[in-house]
Amino acid sequence: MKANVLTRATLVVTLILSAFPIYWMFVVATRSNDVVGMIPPPMLPGGNLGANLERLFATEDANFVQGMINSAIVATTVTLSVVILSSLAGFAFAKLRFRGRDGLLLTVLITMMVPLQQMGIIPLYMMMVKFGWVGELKAVIMPFLVNAFGVFLMRQYAIQAVPDELIEAARVDGCSTLRIYWSVVLPAMRPAVAVLALFTFMQTWNEFIWPMAVLTQSNPTVQLSISALNSAYFQDYTLVFTGTALATVPLIAIFVLFGRQIIGGIMEGAVKA
Secondary structure (H helix, E strand, O other): OHHHHHHHHHHHHHHHHHHHHHHHHHHHHOOOHHHOOOOOOOOOOOOOHHHHHHHHHHOOOOOHHHHHHHHHHHHHHHHHHHHHHHHHHHHHHHHOOOOOHHHHHHHHHHHHOOOHHHHHHHHHHHHHHHHOOOOOOHHHHHHHOOOHHHHHHHHHHHHHHOOHHHHHHHHHOOOOHHHHHHHHHHHHOHHHHHHHHHHHHHHHHHOOHHHHHHOOOOOOOHHHHHHHHOOOOOOOHHHHHHHHHHHHHHHHHHHHHHHHHHHHHHHHHHHHO
């Protein structure tokens, strides 16, 4: 009983400590600059949210609306591609037999051990310059259409969640390999697909280094727009917090809308395993 109470108390404290910075960000976004340095800080929202949003959208250097639209396009495209290509590759590595399979899988695992974005940013940038993609959204989309973590996650889940007997039964019924993937494997991997989609969307939405390298402020992602708000001579904290809060809303909405399904799917898959 005492252990149960201690566990719940620890979870409550952890939740409060984790949620407070996000809550305070929204509080500052509804107030003026004079409250930023107040001790103790304000705990209740103010009435300046509308004025702050109006100033945010009127800031030409930030180009915030275009940044939100671009981030939505990039994150959605990358997420769909990563889910489809990773699940296809994971299914192939887990259930299909072909020459060179183990060597290809080893290559995928090796790439997970190397920080490709940090080490490959220069050659990647040179490729974007050669292709003439600098300043365009495809420069931040094409290099990330598939990732090794997604392939490895889908492979591991397919091994546990998709019985070989189910695939053989589908083959006996005359299904092609693509039909087996679409009608048998993909529905069985739905929990892992949901988790991969959520993580990929969040990571792509929050990406900063690579968009900063290849995009311009006239065609930014939302993180570049927030960076532009933070680079002025006069530090307008309420404007920065307003932009950050607005950029956080889509992530919170996605988790609220699909979090229950993702967690339920994970539990369902765990019980089946």
